[in-house]
Amino acid sequence: MKRKVALAQMDIQLGLPEANYQKTARAIKAAADHHADIIVLPEMWNTGYALNKLKDIADNNGQKTQQFLSKLALENKINIVGGSVAIRRGTSFYNTSYIYDQTGQLIGTYDKVHLFGLMDENQYLKAGVKESHFALAGIPSASFICYDLRFPEWVRTTARHGADILYFPAEWPSSRIKQWKIMLQSRAIENQAFVVAVNRVGTDLDNDFNGHSLVIDPLGNIISDAGEEERVSYAEVDLEKLAEVRGPIPVFKDRRPELYH
Numbered sequence: 493m494k495r496k497v498a499l500a501q502m503d504i505q506l507g508l509p510e511a512n513y514q515k516t517a518r519a520i521k522a523a524a525d526h527h528a529d530i531i532v533l534p535e536m537w538n539t540g541y542a543l544n545k546l547k548d549i550a551d552n553n554g555q556k557t558q559q560f561l562s563k564l565a566l567e568n569k570i571n572i573v574g575g576s577v578a579i580r581r582g583t584s585f586y587n588t589s590y591i592y593d594q595t596g597q598l599i600g601t602y603d604k605v606h607l608f609g610l611m612d613e614n615q616y617l618k619a620g621v622k623e624s625h626f627a628l629a630g631i632p633s634a635s636f637i638c639y640d641l642r643f644p645e646w647v648r649t650t651a652r653h654g655a656d657i658l659y660f661p662a663e664w665p666s667s668r669i670k671q672w673k674i675m676l677q678s679r680a681i682e683n684q685a686f687v688v689a690v691n692r693v694g695t696d697l698d699n700d701f702n703g704h705s706l707v708i709d710p711l712g713n714i715i716s717d718a719g720e721e722e723r724v725s726y727a728e729v730d731l732e733k734l735a736e737v738r739g740p741i742p743v744f745k746d747r748r749p750e751l752y753h
């Protein structure tokens with residue numbers, strides 16, 4: 493089974509949701525025109541890291557984003573891993589993913605579990621507490637958000653329930669892009685899964701972002717690197733490869749969880 497994945501490596505307008513919704517809609521339509529099965533968006537694509545303005549610009553209960561993604565998924569017959577958006581739920585703010593299938597049904601949600609202090613998330617956001625599992629385009633999958641990448645124990649905790657593709661939407665600054673690549677390759681190898689990771693480009697008040705959205709196979713080979721420009725990039729994932737990798741080295745079967753503390 494093969495699937496074409498589109499990676500929306502976008503610039504994000506800081507604190508300007510309307511402009512970002514419009515750009516995201518264009519990216520989703522472009523991916524559908526290229527006959528992609530799945531499109532993946534970056535982290536916090538509605539607001540960027542305008543965290544001190546969340547009271548005014550966060551999406552209330554994620555309602556606008558949910559309607560927007562559902563409609564675009566259905567109209568364009570495309571599966572959407574909705575990166576993440578800043579939302580308000582009750583009196584708290586979250587960094588939240590919504591995942592839609594191509595009929596416009598919400599099939600997964602995820603609140604970022606590990607908040608990134610260097611970008612002040614811990615001052616403004618509440619952390620999630622749950623794993624995300626979903627079957628998208630017929631593929632058992634799991635999603636994380638950016639800094640979650642640095643916690644292999646969390647990725648493993650989720651992946652051990654079975655995930656053929658691990659999604660990592662991000663706003664990962666260029667100063668640490670070497671670490672981004674190495675850790676994404678590591679998560680792919682150790683979990684014997686494809687990794688699809690979408691980073692933004694552009695700048696905000698504190699950071700420069702240079703993309704390098706990646707698709708990585710279960711052996712850690714980079715299948716596609718979107719480079720440093722704003723673009724929607726495409727890659728094909730061949731799920732047959734999973735059995736070839738997992739058969740001879742069955743790491744999930746060989747785990748010794750009784751020894752891990």
Ligand SMILES: NC(=O)CCC(=O)C(=O)O
Nearest residue numbers: 608638639663664665668
């Ligand atoms: N938005 C994020 O979570 C950034 C994480 C990051 O840059 C890191 O180095 O980790």
